Structure formats: C-alpha cells, structure tokens
Amino acid sequence: MRVRVDGEERIAEEGQTVAAVLLAAGRDSWRTTRFGGRPRGLFCGIGVCFDCLVVVNGVPDVRACLRPVAEGDDIRSQDGAEVPS
Amino acid sequence: MSGIESADVVVIGAGIIGAACAEALSAAGVRVLVIDRGAPAGATTASGEGDVLVSDKEPGPALELAAASRRRWPELLDELRELLGPGRAEIGWDPKGGLVVATTAEAVGPLAALTAAQRAAGVAVEDLDADRAREMEPYLTEELTAVAHFPDDAQLQPVPATAALLAALRARGGEVHSGVMAEGIVADRAGAVAGVRTGVDAIPCRAVVNACGPWAGHFSETVGAPVDVLPRRGMVLVTAPLPRFVGRKVYDSGHVDTVAGGDAEPRFSAVVESTASGTVLIGSSRQGTSFDEGLEVEVLRRLARGAIGLFPRLAGVPVMRAYGGFRPCTPDRLPVIGEDPRMPGLWHATGHEGAGIGLAAATGRLLADLFTGREPVVDPEPFRVDRPEVALEAGA
Amino acid sequence: MRRVVVVGAGPAGTAAARAAASFGVEVVLIDAAPTPGGRHRWDARGAGARAELPDEVEHLPESAVWAIEPVPGGHRVHVRTGPVDGPERTGRAIEARALVLATGAHDRALPFPGWDLPGVCTAGAARAMARDQGIAVGERVIVAGTGPFLLSAAVSLVEAGARVTAIFEAGDPVPGFITRPGGALAGWTKAGELARYAATLARHDVPLCRRSAVIAAFGKDRVEAVLAARLDRDWRPVPHSLRRFEVDAVAVGFGFTPQLELAVAARCDLEDGFVAVNAAQATSVPGVFAAGDLTGVGGADLAAAEGAVAGAAAAKLLGARVRAPIGAMRRVRAGRRFAAALAEAYPLRPGWREWLREDTPVCRCEEVAYGAFRRAVEELDVGDARVLELATGAGLGLCQGRICGRSVAELAGLPETADAFARRPIAAPVRLGELAEDVPVDEGP
Ligand SMILES: Cc1cc2nc3c(=O)[nH]c(=O)nc-3n(C[C@H](O)[C@H](O)[C@H](O)COP(=O)(O)OP(=O)(O)OC[C@H]3O[C@@H](n4cnc5c(N)ncnc54)[C@H](O)[C@@H]3O)c2cc1C
Ligand SMILES: Cc1cc2nc3c(=O)[nH]c(=O)nc-3n(C[C@H](O)[C@H](O)[C@H](O)COP(=O)(O)OP(=O)(O)OC[C@H]3O[C@@H](n4cnc5c(N)ncnc54)[C@H](O)[C@@H]3O)c2cc1C
Ligand code: FES
Numbered sequence: 001m002r003v004r005v006d007g008e009e010r011i012a013e014e015g016q017t018v019a020a021v022l023l024a025a026g027r028d029s030w031r032t033t034r035f036g037g038r039p040r041g042l043f044c045g046i047g048v049c050f051d052c053l054v055v056v057n058g059v060p061d062v063r064a065c066l067r068p069v070a071e072g073d074d075i076r077s078q079d080g081a082e083v084p085s
Numbered sequence: 086m087s088g089i090e091s092a093d094v095v096v097i098g099a100g101i102i103g104a105a106c107a108e109a110l111s112a113a114g115v116r117v118l119v120i121d122r123g124a125p126a127g128a129t130t131a132s133g134e135g136d137v138l139v140s141d142k143e144p145g146p147a148l149e150l151a152a153a154s155r156r157r158w159p160e161l162l163d164e165l166r167e168l169l170g171p172g173r174a175e176i177g178w179d180p181k182g183g184l185v186v187a188t189t190a191e192a193v194g195p196l197a198a199l200t201a202a203q204r205a206a207g208v209a210v211e212d213l214d215a216d217r218a219r220e221m222e223p224y225l226t227e228e229l230t231a232v233a234h235f236p237d238d239a240q241l242q243p244v245p246a247t248a249a250l251l252a253a254l255r256a257r258g259g260e261v262h263s264g265v266m267a268e269g270i271v272a273d274r275a276g277a278v279a280g281v282r283t284g285v286d287a288i289p290c291r292a293v294v295n296a297c298g299p300w301a302g303h304f305s306e307t308v309g310a311p312v313d314v315l316p317r318r319g320m321v322l323v324t325a326p327l328p329r330f331v332g333r334k335v336y337d338s339g340h341v342d343t344v345a346g347g348d349a350e351p352r353f354s355a356v357v358e359s360t361a362s363g364t365v366l367i368g369s370s371r372q373g374t375s376f377d378e379g380l381e382v383e384v385l386r387r388l389a390r391g392a393i394g395l396f397p398r399l400a401g402v403p404v405m406r407a408y409g410g411f412r413p414c415t416p417d418r419l420p421v422i423g424e425d426p427r428m429p430g431l432w433h434a435t436g437h438e439g440a441g442i443g444l445a446a447a448t449g450r451l452l453a454d455l456f457t458g459r460e461p462v463v464d465p466e467p468f469r470v471d472r473p474e475v476a477l478e479a480g481a
Numbered sequence: 482m483r484r485v486v487v488v489g490a491g492p493a494g495t496a497a498a499r500a501a502a503s504f505g506v507e508v509v510l511i512d513a514a515p516t517p518g519g520r521h522r523w524d525a526r527g528a529g530a531r532a533e534l535p536d537e538v539e540h541l542p543e544s545a546v547w548a549i550e551p552v553p554g555g556h557r558v559h560v561r562t563g564p565v566d567g568p569e570r571t572g573r574a575i576e577a578r579a580l581v582l583a584t585g586a587h588d589r590a591l592p593f594p595g596w597d598l599p600g601v602c603t604a605g606a607a608r609a610m611a612r613d614q615g616i617a618v619g620e621r622v623i624v625a626g627t628g629p630f631l632l633s634a635a636v637s638l639v640e641a642g643a644r645v646t647a648i649f650e651a652g653d654p655v656p657g658f659i660t661r662p663g664g665a666l667a668g669w670t671k672a673g674e675l676a677r678y679a680a681t682l683a684r685h686d687v688p689l690c691r692r693s694a695v696i697a698a699f700g701k702d703r704v705e706a707v708l709a710a711r712l713d714r715d716w717r718p719v720p721h722s723l724r725r726f727e728v729d730a731v732a733v734g735f736g737f738t739p740q741l742e743l744a745v746a747a748r749c750d751l752e753d754g755f756v757a758v759n760a761a762q763a764t765s766v767p768g769v770f771a772a773g774d775l776t777g778v779g780g781a782d783l784a785a786a787e788g789a790v791a792g793a794a795a796a797k798l799l800g801a802r803v804r805a806p807i808g809a810m811r812r813v814r815a816g817r818r819f820a821a822a823l824a825e826a827y828p829l830r831p832g833w834r835e836w837l838r839e840d841t842p843v844c845r846c847e848e849v850a851y852g853a854f855r856r857a858v859e860e861l862d863v864g865d866a867r868v869l870e871l872a873t874g875a876g877l878g879l880c881q882g883r884i885c886g887r888s889v890a891e892l893a894g895l896p897e898t899a900d901a902f903a904r905r906p907i908a909a910p911v912r913l914g915e916l917a918e919d920v921p922v923d924e925g926p
Contacts, residue, residue, distance in 0.1 A: 044590075061325050248862060252860075362878075401568060406907055
C-alpha cells in the first residue's frame, strides 16, 4: 500500500505499524519534545510511554507503535504539542 | 510520640487552610505545631486548580472574604519571599483574569444581573463583545451571546503555596508533623482545650484549629462540638498538553448557580483553563455528600460536553487523566472561621467548598486576627461557628 | 449480564476466554491490538493459549478499554473500537457479571544519562519490532538490564539481523539457582527455552557480561555510543571499569511493571505491586478475576495457565457446571514458584541512582531533570505520590507516570507507591469528542 511520510511517498505493507514504516524508512525520531525540542521515536514499543507520537491524517498524538498503517495514510512528524484541526 | 512536646496552638490538617492559619498565627508570634494524618497538601488541596476568584462570588460575605483574600495573596507572597528568599516562595502566582461566558439568549439576562451586582460591590468587570472576546481567547466558541471579563481573577499553584506557607512556619520555629492522626481533644476541668489526643499520646496546647477540610465535620463530631461540613465531590478532566490554548479562566455563566445550588442531584458547569505545562483542565461537577470515589463515566461525559461547548476545538484533544476531590461544604456555602463557643480553645477553619485555595490567605489572617484580638480583616460575623446553619447539636 | 468479559488477548486472556467458552458461557474478549496473541505473541503451550479462538468467543480487536465502572451485579466496561488513538472509533459499553483482567505488564526502564536519545528503547520494544515487524532497532545493539528475558530480546534481535555487541546483566544470580533440578525452573514447561537462547547467543558470539550495565548513552540526535561499567553488589559503578562501545541502539529492561490501571479502577487489592488473587484467580473484588503478568511475571506459560483457571472460575460464577481445572492449577503452582524465584534472583539494587547526573531527565514526558527534581523534593517536603507529581512535574505527562512513576517515587524516598501511580481512571486516552458521545450500552444476555 502507499502512504506518505513527511510528504514523501512510501510503500508499506499490510500489518505494519506506523513506527515500523518510519523505522524502515530510516527514521529513528519523528517527534520533538515540548520544552527542549529534543528528538524522540520508539521507546517502549507497546503503547505505554507516549514517546512515539506522530500526526496521522492531520490528527496529532497518535501512538506510532500501535497504529497499523492504512492505505493512503498521511504520516507527519509531530512538533511538540499540536492543536488538532 | 517523642519529639512533639507542646505548643500554644495545634493546627490539625496541613492542607492550604491549615497551612495559612499556621503561617498567620506564627507571624503574630504564636507557637504553632501542625499535624496531618497524611502528607502536607496531599488531600483536597492537591485537587485544587488554584484559582483565586472574585468573579464567581455572590455579593455579600462570600465576595468580601474573596476580595480580601485576593488583596492579601500578593502581600503574603512578598512577605514569604522576604522571609524565605526568592527561590523558595515560587507559588506560580498568575493574575491572568477570568472570562464569564454566556452562549444562549436566556443566559444574557442573569449574566448582566451578576456583573451589575459585582460592579456595585466594587469588583472590576468589563463587558466584552464577541469579537474582542475571541481576540483574547481565539479558540472560544463563535456562539457567544455575552461575555464579561474579570481582570482581577488570578491563579496560584496550591501544592507549592502550601509548602511555602509551611516553610515560613518552620522558619519562625513552628513544626509540621506528617503521619499524625488527631483522635480527640484533651479538655481541662472547665471543658476548655488542654491538648490534642493523637494515636500515641497527647500534645499539650491551649488551642486547637480544626482545619480538617472535608473531614472537619467528622473531627468536630468526634470531639463533641459538631459543625455541618460535608464532602461535595468534584471531578476534573486533564487533556494532553497543548501549545497555548486558553489564557484565562473561562467559564459558563451558569457556574455561579451551580456552586450555590443544592445537593439533590449532580450539578455541572463548564470551566476551562490551561496549566503552566500546557494541559487544559476541565471542570466542574458537584455531587453527593459522601466520600464515594467510584468513577462515573456519565459525569466525565457531561464535563466533556460542557468544555466542547465553550471551545469546540477541544473535541479532537485527548484526555489523559480524570481526578477528583471532595470540597468541604457547609449548608449555607460559607466557611466556618472562629472559636467554638461550646468548647473554649477549639477553633474551626473549614468549609471553603470550591474556593479554599483562593480564600486561604484571608482565612489565615482572619483567624489570627480573632485569636490575637486584632481588628479583623473582614467582618467575622457571617462565618461564626454558632450560626444556626452550621452548628449542630452534639450527638444529634 | 450473564456474560464474561475478558480484557487483554495475550496468553492469559486468550486462555481465559477459551476456558470460559468451553463451559458454555458467553464470552467477549477485548484487546487493543488488531490480532490476538498479546504483547509478545508467545505460542505458549498448555491450556489452549493458541492465538486462534473458537467461534464461541466474541473477539473485539482494535478495542481499547478506557474505563471500568461498577454497576449493580457487575461491571460496565467502556470500549472504543477502531484505529488506535482515534478519532474515528466507535464507542460501546459492555456489561458483565464476571470480568477477567489480563492486561499484562511492560518492561521497567531505569533512568540513566542519555536514556532519552532515539535509539535507546526497551527490551520489549526491540523484541516486538523484531518479532512482529521483522525490523531490528539497530545494526549494532547492546542489550542491558536485568533478568532472563533480556536473553530472549537478544535472540529476537539476532534473528532480525542485528549484531548484538553484548548483553549486560546488572545482577549476579547464583549459578544454577534457576536451572538446577529442583530449582526455580523445576516444573516450568519452558525450562529448555533459556538453554536454547544461550546456544543461539553463543553461536552468534554474543557475550553475557554479569554485574555490568550501560550507565550512560551519548549522541547528538540519536545514540552513537554507550558507557558500560562493572557494578558492585549495590549496582554502583566500579571505578576504572568503564568501557565505551559504539552502537546505534540500546535495548534496556529492568523487570516489569504490571498494567494495573483497570484493576485499580475496579478497586482490586494489590500485593507487592501486583494484583492479589486466590487459587481461583479471584481478586478481592467479587466478580473480578485477574491472570497473567498482572498478578506476577513468570512467562507466557504461567500466564496461560492462570488464564485457564480464571476462565473456569468466571464461568462457574455465572452458574455453569465446571470441571475443576486441575492440570492448569498444577501448572500455576509450578509457575508461581518460578516467578517468585525470578523476582528473588533478579532484584533491583539502589546503586542505579548513582548513574544519574544533574541534567538526566527522570521524567521523559515533562523533561524533568534529576537536579531540579531533587531540589523540588527537598524544598517541598514531599510525602505522597500526588504531591510528588504536583511538586516536581514528574509523572504529569502523557504517560501518566507509567514509565517514571516507580523510579521517581524511589528517588523521592516514598514508600511503595505502585497503586498510587496506577490510579488512572482513564486507562487509555480518549479524545474529548469521543468522551462527549452517547454510546450504546450492551447489557448482554
Ligand atoms: C476538583 C476541585 C477543584 C478545585 N479547584 C479550586 C480552585 O480552583 N480554587 C480554589 O480556591 N479552590 C478550589 N477547590 C477547593 C479547594 O481545593 C479546597 O477548598 C481546599 O483545598 C480546602 O483545603 P483544606 O486545607 O481545608 O482541606 P484539605 O486540603 O483536605 O486538608 C485537610 C487536611 O486535614 C487532614 N486531616 C483530616 N482529618 C485529620 C485528622 N483527624 N487528623 C490529622 N489530620 C487530618 C487531611 O489529611 C488533609 O491533609 C477545588 C476542589 C476540588 C475538589
Ligand atoms: C523482552 C521480553 C522477553 C520475554 N521473554 C519471554 C520468554 O522468553 N519466555 C516467556 O515465557 N515469556 C517471556 N516474556 C514474558 C511474556 O511476554 C509474558 O509473561 C506474557 O506475554 C504475559 O502474558 P499476558 O497475557 O499476561 O500479557 P500480554 O501478553 O502482555 O497481553 C496483554 C494484552 O492486554 C492488552 N491490553 C492491556 N490493556 C488494555 C486495555 N486497556 N484495553 C484493551 N487491551 C488492553 C494488550 O494489548 C495486550 O495484548 C518476555 C517479555 C518481554 C518484555
Ligand atoms: S513507543 Fe512507547 S508508546 Fe509507542
């Protein structure tokens, strides 16, 4: 299936999580922290640490390690805290 | 209980009210010891959002005490800073102002009546049109029918504030003991206070302040001088952190009625504000007269709806936490501050319902004024212990 | 309400659902993941822990339980179904007379300088990525922490193509204590597993260094190197023992933290930080059972055996005629001995505090540095978990103290506060708009 990662088109497979797509794309961080602007990516891998937050189809605060990708997903790095549109 | 010798006054309860009373007494030269069965600021005070409001008080004694407290907090802060040094009195004081919002045609009249009364009582109020209101709070709903701005509403952080008050007490030689339960009072032959009975032994003193918050009714009953203070539950939703979302305290104009209303059924009003860390706090609910902690999803649902009504963009924001607390509540919604004529030496400082953080500064001052025989900061009469609304018959 | 609801479809939950269904009661099995199998997809042997489920079990995949509410005669379980974190999920409330909680546990991570750099993750994360997604979190990886489950994480990494530079085991369990006949592994059905892991790791030249730990990670925007040290008995770094390794990932695990929020919301009693249960896996709350990592960590087999017992007990509560699950109960007893021995053989030692520096974040979400944290604790006379959070900011972020809670409580000198930090009535985030919706309530048969 086709998805977009920060604007770039990528091929993803059924059953992959968004985090897996990002890691496979060579990304090891996709979020910055609110205060220090530090990069963050995968940490706990099972949905408890909330470090892997990412914007999916315009919706911020989605846990990349749990979210399965879907055809056409628009995946974007999250910049600190964002207000959903 | 070695180590606790004696004091002039033992304050029972290290919430913000007990801490404020202890601080004010110690400033007047009284030797004070504070005990708490738990940790300082660990109970209701930790639930408080920290608003110091004048906008939601009905003209009369409630507003007088609130206005006195609003004046007193910045002074008190200066005193604390001077005593403790600058870094140690950081209590997050923020005079951010409040917006009271009407979103229906029916709500316009009552809001106008409230602001007129507040203005007459000397409170600063500014009527805003919808555009101006949305300039101040860009995420506010477009369905505004009337908005009032109260520039004097402020906020502080209850836990650091309590800690600073207790630090001041210690700096003046007072003591704070956590994990000590007050089980009763030791009376002398004449029936006056001579000490506090704790789990282990007794602490001699000549006066006791009952600052047990929502448990004050229970404690007063134990010692045979009951006052009618019951817990009134409140829940708060906490959202995921957001970039600057709401700058002031914003609440629905129905709020004042909710606070003043009865307990027959749960009451709700939409109250929204941000914290320093970016989360948005969403209140408020009022229900019950017991310490029942069970989660009620329906209550959370009502809170969520209210908040979205004021700020539609909140609909997409995750909620990460819900917490609750029990406001110490009296039948006439006024605190009880003063000595109990039924037992000389027993003082009460409690019943502040949803405003104890804001009212703490003036409460401490008033109690110390009365204790030392100074001119009181506000008329103490409406808060007296033996008013028929709160003084219960022993054993009744 | 004549129905069993099972929360969590790992080895424990799937076994519970199968067992209850086999006695003819209606079962709903709810899990946040799209497929059953649990966090680590163990093919546990024994009492029907296979991932495929019988038709009688109604499985709700991609369904997060975000709250549990007591109602007369049972509990109401609030669920959002759909792609995780919404917003396009549907809501539903399901009532049940019997509730089996099998929400599992997650790795515990201790703070150390650089633990917030991308490339540092938990052993569980490395394992899940490798096994479920076929992706190694790095090319050169160090595995560090304590406990035998580090070995299985390392094996998964090797199998996914990573080079595991070393495994640093901070503890020093008495050799043979676990594996000797009659030792902790006696009766554990997967006793051979550890030996197989050891063989695989030997084949790939992965050294296991005891009494050693990664005490710092470095890098600009991701981990580039780590500092490893020998530890003394208390886990303080031994002077002059530091070694530097170039790596691009570190997987850490220091035991487990059970996922307690739903059990705490249901007001189940805890014991040593886990949910307390009796021989029938019943908690202190009538109608609520618990199984698996939630009651103590002893691996997938124990979880499955506990699940089978819990499922039978739940069916019995509903009035079904139930044969006593004697085999499963025997496996539970053996597994518990193993779990207890594990906990005893791999304790955490307080010397980890010395790994911290002033600027080390102790709370990842709110970026609370150790120095500032300590000053706040000293100044504010912190006496309980709630005050600790409000005074320091630690634990107030999105993870709600799931990662840092136990560590910051220890650093602040609080007594065991497993339950204080687990008081999260909202067990999984829901969006405000979702919360505002009216949802159908399914009262069941
Ligand atoms: C959700 C919520 C939001 C709120 N928001 C605000 C707000 O924004 N602004 C505001 O002004 N107010 C607010 N309030 C109200 C405010 O929190 C309370 O009025 C205030 O904290 C009361 O303080 P207290 O010291 O009387 O009680 P507490 O903080 O409860 O302190 C009482 C202490 O007494 C101790 N104690 C009780 N019995 C004994 C005993 N027998 N022996 C020893 N110790 C004992 C307890 O352990 C406790 O620490 C809110 C309340 C809630 C629930
Ligand atoms: C790195 C690592 C290595 C390990 N190695 C081994 C090994 O070699 N051998 C071995 O036997 N064991 C091993 N284990 C342990 C094993 O994974 C666990 O003991 C086992 O998975 C426990 O099963 P469970 O059913 O209790 O929980 P889990 O498998 O964790 O399942 C819990 C389920 O509950 C769901 N859930 C939780 N909360 C909610 C909610 N609110 N709403 C909906 N669903 C929810 C989760 O999605 C999850 O699917 C290892 C663990 C780790 C972390
Ligand atoms: S990596 Fe921890 S929540 Fe996704």
